[in-house]
Amino acid sequence: MPLFSRSDGDLIRGEAPVRRIMPYLMRGRNESCVYQESLYRIAAARIWLKAYNRAHHPRATLFHLVAYATAVALETRPRLNRFVSGGRLYQRRGVSVSFVAKKAFTDEAPGATVKLAAFEGESFPAFSARISTQVEEARETDRSVDKEVTLIMRLPGPVVRLLVGLARGLDHWNLYPGFMIRDDPMYASIFLANLGSVGVSDVFHHLYEYGTVSIFGAVSAPRRSTFATRDGVSAEEALSVRWTFDERIDDAFSCARALVLVQKVLEDPGRWLGSPEGTPAWLGTEAETQEP
DSSP states (O other), X not given: OOSSOOSSEEEOOSOOHHHHSHHHHSOSSTTSEEEEEEEEEOHHHHHHHHHHHXXXXXXXXXXXXXXXXXXXXXXXXXXXXXXEETTEEEEESSEEEEEEEESSSSSSOOEEEXXXXXXXXXXXXXXXXXXXXXXXXXXXXOOHHHHHHHHHTTSOHHHHHHHHHHHHHHHHTTOSOHHHHHTOTTSSSEEEEOGGGGTOOSOOOOOOSSSOOOEEEEEOOOEEEEEEETTEEEEEEEEEEEEEEETTSSOHHHHHHHHHHXXXXXXXXXXXXXXXXXXXXXXXXXXHTSOO
């Protein structure tokens, strides 16, 4: 039983002993990693997004749809929205998605890390617009987290290591201040890397020991891939996302069911989100009754 509560999560009680002991057997995230590659057919998503962008502003991208699909999966399957800290398992308060936005497409341009809160029941247009706004703000202004890091990195290396060690120690004992956690992109439900946009594909990414991110998704560039069908083999445009999970948060069955939700949104957004010309949002069980 921890002495102090957390600002970003609630202690999970009543878990099976075998799951409660896992954080003690596997103390770090990277020794607890499970890797999964998912390949999604995106022909329908391309058509849907084209129609969506004719009817809405700002325009949405395939990455926006991936981010929305993962947020829906975490809201629908909250057992995956968990994290391990101090050897204990916590249920996160709210869903948040972190990602990196390049300030400019040049070798020298720095990347700005963005943390976006997701709200249950939020429509895709509202979610996509908030991504666009945050990306623009990150590219045009220095946010507080960037200023803090810049200030810290002016200090000597031993002092930086001491401060980072202090932060991790405070977090271990649930003493890390909530105002530091709130905007820190390393304290999020999931981290998505749009690596395909910068010409890097087919990458599995590590998890960070600092912070509480338990899931990482590396998004590749779309390309034609082969799929086995009842009639043989077909070549279709596809998107590969390589996932890295901290297996201490939940079991494989729950992860698999969450990935099915991501697949539904990406492969058939018209059915699961609704008409692109309207205000599409996750339809859930309502879409189950529709004809495929």
